[in-house]
Amino acid sequence: MTFHRMWAELLPIGRSPVSGGYHRFAWTGADTDCRAWFRQQAEERGLAYETDRNGNQWAWLGDPAAGDAVVTGSHLDSVPDGGAFDGPLGVVSAFAALDELRARGVRFARPLGIVNFGDEEGARFGLACVGSRLTAGALTAAQAHRLTDADGVTLPRAMEAAGHDPDALGPDPERLARIGAFVELHVEQGRALDLSGDRVGIASAIWPHGRWRFDFRGEANHAGTTRLDDRRDPMPPYAETVLAARREARLAGAVATFGKIAVEPNGVNAIPSLVRGWLDSRAADQESLDTVVAGIEKAARDHAAAHGVDLDIVRESFSPVVEFDHVLRDELARILGARTGVPVPVLGTGAGHDAGILSGRVPTAMLFVRNPTGVSHSPAEFAAEDDCLAGVAALADVLEGLART
Structure with missing residues (x-):
């Protein structure tokens, strides 16, 4: 054939x-x-x-x-x-x-x-x-x-x-x-x-589904000499946001995935100045999707503030x-x-x-x-x-x- x-x-x-x-x-x-x-x-x-x-x-x-x-x-x-x-x-x-x-x-x-x-x-x-x-x-x-x-x-x-x-x-x-x-x-x-x-x-x-970009902006510094309490490290709030996305999606019967990440300066012995992550989220209806994304955004802002990190969130694409x-x-x-x-x-x-x-x-x-x-x-x-x-x-x-x- x-x-x-x-x-x-x-x-x-x-x-x-x-x-x-x-x-x-x-x-x-x-x-x-x-x-x-x-x-x-x-x-x-x-x-x-x-x-x-x-x-x-x-x-x-x-x-x-x-x-x-x-x-x-x-x-x-x-x-x-x-x-x-x-x-x-x-x-x-x-x-x-x-x-x-x-x-x-x-x-x-x-x-x-x-x-x-x-x-x-x-x-x-x-x-x-x-x-x-x-x-x-x-x-x-x-x-x-x-x-x-x-x-x-x-x-x-x-x-x-x-x-x-x-x-x-x-x-x-x-x-x-x-x-x-x-x-x-x-x-x-x-x-x-x-x-x-x-x-x-x-x-x-x-x-309905979309893609959102989360930019966590902190301060680059030496990984071996900077006290934990003195750091503005964007990686912990990013990691906590990934876990929050999983929780919010599970509660709503939806899906949410951080599948792409970019780190600057991206050195093993350097605290990052920027962690940029892309969220993909989808749900059976618009209300559920809105609930999931709103929950993830709130968690991200709360975790960023707790670590002294700035956060920008941009919706890059959306399909109803x-x-x-x-x-x-x-x-x-x-x-x-x-x-x-x-x-x-x-x-x-x-x-x-x-x-x-x-x-x-x-x-x-x-x-x-x-x-x-x-x-x-x-x-x-x-x-x-x-x-x-x-x-x-x-x-x-x-x-x-x-x-x-």
Whole structure:
């Protein structure tokens, strides 16, 4: 089956020989190789290929200008040392589903598109879903031009070095107006399907979530000669805030994670002058998320004051709850239920996706493929081959039901 060939071709790109994890960051060499792979898949199938003004890649069967197109796909970039399935499974499955539909002899009444959205993970420039945000107008060109990576390279400079014109960045309402439905297949980032014994599920909603930066500013000094009582050390209040985040999230049935930290001057024998930590928090509803973040902020300020440390808190990004289009969601459930004869589970997710960004502009839906461990954003991320193929079959059934003559 074509799924195996495509997966084998994509698997080595950007993979660490040490950890087995992936480093496919936006507008780097690995990203360029992934983009070349996507274009090759489109051309091998005789699909019309194009790159839009924001660097997203599209492959079309039929004329997209006809409108009411059915689009599927995901992304190919990764988090640092990420897993093989998050994003790529949706893109590979899209091409494999098209192959399956052609083998069935399906004729389409609506254009069919496959997309690879750029910089979904935000690993390089710190903002998730850059490609889809720009397309949907949720990120302005001016804001995009100010994004920089850890080396001070701006997004426009990185895009230009990779051969894309950064001056073209911006909203793309004409393209979105051509899309009648967008369905994204993704590996489940959790164990709900494994616990229920189902191979494939349908997404109901994406939890509200955001990222906050906490800057604890103290005073650098000698680690061996400065009395504990004389220190303005930003590390203890940061550490206490990490523990507070865990407590607040547990009380609210939410999640909160400090997963990234920067320390200055970052010396073993130096008391830090700055500890900067990034909080990621998500909850099932807005009220719960607000409660968690407010509790973490209060704890951080209290601990900073107790240690004589200054604190700045900046919300860097936020996405409200996303309820996927109910009509489209119900249609997916009807199509898949008719095929299997049993109800398909519908579940929420705490992970953000391009489908969530687009949901305010076009009808969107998501399919999840079982993840037996629930591990994601890690080299240990995994989905069994049979489950992946079940996902391809489900996506093919959905596309046939939505787009055929």
